[in-house]
Amino acid sequence: MIPFSFDLLHQDTRTQARRGRIHTSRGKIETPIFMPVGTQATVKGLLPEALKEVGAQIILANTYHLFLRPGHQTVQDLGGLHRFMNWDRPILTDSGGFQVFSLGQLRKISEEGVLFQSHLDGSTHLLTPELATGVQEALGADIIMAFDECIAYPSPRDYVQRSTDLSARWARRCKEARREGDGSALFGIVQGGMFPDLRRKSCEDLLEIGFDGYALGGLSVGEEASVMYDVMEATLPHLPHDHPRYVMGVGTPENLIEGISRGVDMFDCVMPTRNARNGVLFTSFGRISIKQARYARDEQPVDPACGCYVCRNYSRAYLRHLYQSGEILASVLNTHHNIHYYLDLMASARSAIEANSFVEFKRDFYHQRATH
Amino acid sequence: MIPFSFDLLHQDTRTQARRGRIHTSRGKIETPIFMPVGTQATVKGLLPEALKEVGAQIILANTYHLFLRPGHQTVQDLGGLHRFMNWDRPILTDSGGFQVFSLGQLRKISEEGVLFQSHLDGSTHLLTPELATGVQEALGADIIMAFDECIAYPSPRDYVQRSTDLSARWARRCKEARREGDGSALFGIVQGGMFPDLRRKSCEDLLEIGFDGYALGGLSVGEEASVMYDVMEATLPHLPHDHPRYVMGVGTPENLIEGISRGVDMFDCVMPTRNARNGVLFTSFGRISIKQARYARDEQPVDPACGCYVCRNYSRAYLRHLYQSGEILASVLNTHHNIHYYLDLMASARSAIEANSFVEFKRDFYHQRATH
Numbered sequence: 001m002i003p004f005s006f007d008l009l010h011q012d013t014r015t016q017a018r019r020g021r022i023h024t025s026r027g028k029i030e031t032p033i034f035m036p037v038g039t040q041a042t043v044k045g046l047l048p049e050a051l052k053e054v055g056a057q058i059i060l061a062n063t064y065h066l067f068l069r070p071g072h073q074t075v076q077d078l079g080g081l082h083r084f085m086n087w088d089r090p091i092l093t094d095s096g097g098f099q100v101f102s103l104g105q106l107r108k109i110s111e112e113g114v115l116f117q118s119h120l121d122g123s124t125h126l127l128t129p130e131l132a133t134g135v136q137e138a139l140g141a142d143i144i145m146a147f148d149e150c151i152a153y154p155s156p157r158d159y160v161q162r163s164t165d166l167s168a169r170w171a172r173r174c175k176e177a178r179r180e181g182d183g184s185a186l187f188g189i190v191q192g193g194m195f196p197d198l199r200r201k202s203c204e205d206l207l208e209i210g211f212d213g214y215a216l217g218g219l220s221v222g223e224e225a226s227v228m229y230d231v232m233e234a235t236l237p238h239l240p241h242d243h244p245r246y247v248m249g250v251g252t253p254e255n256l257i258e259g260i261s262r263g264v265d266m267f268d269c270v271m272p273t274r275n276a277r278n279g280v281l282f283t284s285f286g287r288i289s290i291k292q293a294r295y296a297r298d299e300q301p302v303d304p305a306c307g308c309y310v311c312r313n314y315s316r317a318y319l320r321h322l323y324q325s326g327e328i329l330a331s332v333l334n335t336h337h338n339i340h341y342y343l344d345l346m347a348s349a350r351s352a353i354e355a356n357s358f359v360e361f362k363r364d365f366y367h368q369r370a371t372h
Numbered sequence: 373m374i375p376f377s378f379d380l381l382h383q384d385t386r387t388q389a390r391r392g393r394i395h396t397s398r399g400k401i402e403t404p405i406f407m408p409v410g411t412q413a414t415v416k417g418l419l420p421e422a423l424k425e426v427g428a429q430i431i432l433a434n435t436y437h438l439f440l441r442p443g444h445q446t447v448q449d450l451g452g453l454h455r456f457m458n459w460d461r462p463i464l465t466d467s468g469g470f471q472v473f474s475l476g477q478l479r480k481i482s483e484e485g486v487l488f489q490s491h492l493d494g495s496t497h498l499l500t501p502e503l504a505t506g507v508q509e510a511l512g513a514d515i516i517m518a519f520d521e522c523i524a525y526p527s528p529r530d531y532v533q534r535s536t537d538l539s540a541r542w543a544r545r546c547k548e549a550r551r552e553g554d555g556s557a558l559f560g561i562v563q564g565g566m567f568p569d570l571r572r573k574s575c576e577d578l579l580e581i582g583f584d585g586y587a588l589g590g591l592s593v594g595e596e597a598s599v600m601y602d603v604m605e606a607t608l609p610h611l612p613h614d615h616p617r618y619v620m621g622v623g624t625p626e627n628l629i630e631g632i633s634r635g636v637d638m639f640d641c642v643m644p645t646r647n648a649r650n651g652v653l654f655t656s657f658g659r660i661s662i663k664q665a666r667y668a669r670d671e672q673p674v675d676p677a678c679g680c681y682v683c684r685n686y687s688r689a690y691l692r693h694l695y696q697s698g699e700i701l702a703s704v705l706n707t708h709h710n711i712h713y714y715l716d717l718m719a720s721a722r723s724a725i726e727a728n729s730f731v732e733f734k735r736d737f738y739h740q741r742a743t744h
Contacts, residue, residue: 040693040694040697040699041690041693041694042694042697042699042700042701044699044700044701045700045701045704046701047701047704065697069693069696069697070668070689070692070693070696074668074669074689077669078669078671078687078689078690079671084687084689084690084693085690086685086686086690296442296446297446297449297450299450299451313458314458315450315456317442317446317450317456318413318450318456318457318458320442321412321413321441321442321456322412322413322414324441324442325412325414325441327412327414327416328414328416328417328700328703328704329414329416329417329418329419331700332417332419332700332704
């Protein structure tokens with residue numbers, strides 16, 4: 001079994017962009033990378049073969065959802081999440097912290113953990129750092145996330161400070177709760193809201209505990225993009241170069257490019273999948289809404305510059321027809337294209353970093369959008 | 373271009389079961405065959421590649437739906453239905469007759485045709501034999517169905533008689549309206565309700581006009597299975613052996629086996645696709661409802677005797693989880709399995725007929741269901 005490790009392969013000469021490689025027992029992950037979200041043990045609308053076709057190297061699954069249904073014990077008894085969902089490449093599981101706050105009801109936070117009611121059946125559960133870690137281990141995750149409190153935005157400084165300190169104590173308990181020797185990684189999550197000094201303090205607390213990788217949580221929660229970038233810039237320099245950095249729940253293609261140029265290695269977001277189901281498609285020249293009447297007789301592919309299965313085989317007119325007709329294939333094809341777009345963008349970014357041309361790549365990225 | 377033709381390859385020695393081959397300009401169709409239903413220019417949940425993987429040789433599309441949305445002219449302008457939906461094998465289009473009666477509102481039947489209101493937007497349309505034929509030609513169908521009146525069951529004999537006569541006059545108009553020389557086929561539709569003599573009369577009327585194939589319409593409309601089989605037995609002997617026979621809208625696996633043993637070559641039905649979306653799966657030992665709690669921890673495939681992609685890669689527990697979670701892949705995987713089941717059943721039937729062992733095949737088919 002290959003234990004988790006990270007190689008920083010190349011540092012761009014003119015930006016903070018990094019080209020790296022994560023090793024896991026289930027294969028390599030070339031960074032920067034975007035991780036498609038498979039909330040309920042499925043990336044909505046994409047078969048594992050399609051995920052591989054579009055180049056997915058790692059996907060994300062959701063502790064909160066799988067804990068409630070079908071239950072981590074059931075998944076473990078059935079051979080683990082990889083076998084359950086027929087996906088043999090790496091899986092990162094979030095800790096459930098975000099969903100407890102966004103979906104759970106009547107939540108009550110204590111030092112011990114979070115008491116919440118299931119959004120499915122109202123049943124009450126106490127999620128603790130130890131349980132969140134155990135659930136992720138039972139699922140068989142390759143990358144386990146520490147359990148943290150997701151802070152609402154905006155929140156008063158004193159609340160953010162107390163919450164960030166609590167999350168640091170929880171992070172320590174996650175590390176202490178870990179089962180040894182399965183080759184998986186544990187990532188800590190930097191909190192601190194939009195306060196640079198609290199972000200720095202959070203980095204220091206997590207570094208003292210020591211993790212395999214470091215995530216930035218509490219972003220993409222309603223703040224301006226410029227605020228998000230400021231937080232990245234205020235935080236990333238305090239994280240070690242030889243560990244992967246992951247910005248959670250981010251974001252638009254623009255957010256990803258900006259994150260990469262500031263030194264982020266990993267991203268996840270429901271944006272490409274959720275937007276796909278709403279008929280919003282990402283292209284090299286920006287987003288389009290396929291439901292618009294202008295596409296009713298448009299025989300072009302979604303993006304003439306795209307080489308994905310959808311763009312090779314279907315017209316905008318057909319995709320609009322499927323969407324208007326409420327057909328399952330609308331979600332399937334739109335999701336396929338959007339995930340391909342995101343992963344292809346990451347592959348291009350990686351090549352640009354290797355060639356020390358990330359500045360030009362970024363300029364072209366914006367130029368194509370501006371001139372369309 | 374290869375014009376439409378039918379070869380009767382082998383006649384079973386102990387039943388009426390037939391092994392045949394249809395030639396079209398888009399490839400061969402080995403009969404007996406089941407045609408998956410692709411109502412709105414998509415077999416719900418299955419990509420064309422998946423349809424090919426499960427062995428689909430021909431699919432059905434729906435004139436009524438495509439006439440209303442996106443419009444046959446739009447489809448034609450975009451290169452025809454095959455290109456529109458990325459399917460290069462044969463397509464049979466129904467005439468719209470059935471949907472006008474089951475979905476259209478305020479329908480008014482006259483000698484000229486049927487005046488109806490769209491179920492989508494209430495707009496009024498007059499569908500005539502000439503228009504129904506023209507729409508199917510514009511779509512680029514390989515097999516075109518004559519426009520007929522679908523008779524409610526039960527209906528009084530005098531209504532059935534008048535309606536069947538009207539459908540015969542419409543069938544003649546369809547044939548006269550046909551564009552020549554595109555290599556497609558036109559099938560007539562035998563009506564006559566559940567009255568053997570009216571079925572026979574309908575056969576005679578259609579034979580006088582002359583069609584490339586003959587369908588039995590007005591079945592699977594609420595009658596007992598034994599009544600359906602009686603109608604098949606009363607009708608099929610009056611149809612020519614050297615043309616394909618197609619029973620429309622039928623049916624269960626049992627209906628197909630019984631139809632084949634009486635000399636039917638072609639079937640279509642929404643049953644495998646619609647049931648799949650409702651979590652009902654077909655197996656060699658009968659139907660199962662995947663939503664049942666008994667499958668929550670069941671690591672077996674849907675059907676241990678099945679070799680399809682779904683049964684090779686996923687457990688009943690995972691399929692139940694997807695269904696319970698309302699996931700898109702529930703419909704995708706369930707549909708894949710069900711269509712594979714239907715098409716594999718047809719492939720086995722064809723082999724049995726070739727080996728003169730259809731009687732044994734049919735006995736085993738029922739035996740597996742009875743002893744489970």
